[in-house]
Amino acid sequence: MKNYAFIKDNIVVNIAVFEDDITEDILQIFKEQHNADLVILTDKNAFIGGDYIEGQFRSACPFSSWSWDKIEKEWIAPIPMPKDDKFYYWSEEIQNWVVVSSY
Secondary structure (H helix, E strand, C coil): CEEEEEEECCEEEEEEEECCCCCHHHHHHHHHHHCCEEEECCCCCCCCCCEEECCEEECCCCCCCCEEECCCCEEECCCCCCCCCCCEEEECCCCEEEECCCC
16 A cells, blocks of 8 residues: 655645555646645655645644754744643744633
């Protein structure tokens, strides 16, 4: 079984799973149908609408100030979230974590 992601403008536009080996003709039809590049999936983080940048699948960046950690394969805030028993949310406006006052 082989999984394929169809990538257009660095966004996953479709994912196809084929149980049997398929011909290059069939792959070409899928590529043309989506007007997209083809990537064989080995990364389980791929999903439709996700990004494909620098050879990695990833979710869309939650905030413009966050950066991608290539090792952990996740978005990280410019300031680590405090590690205590409180609940926080990220405020892009003040570029910091804010305590949730009621929940």
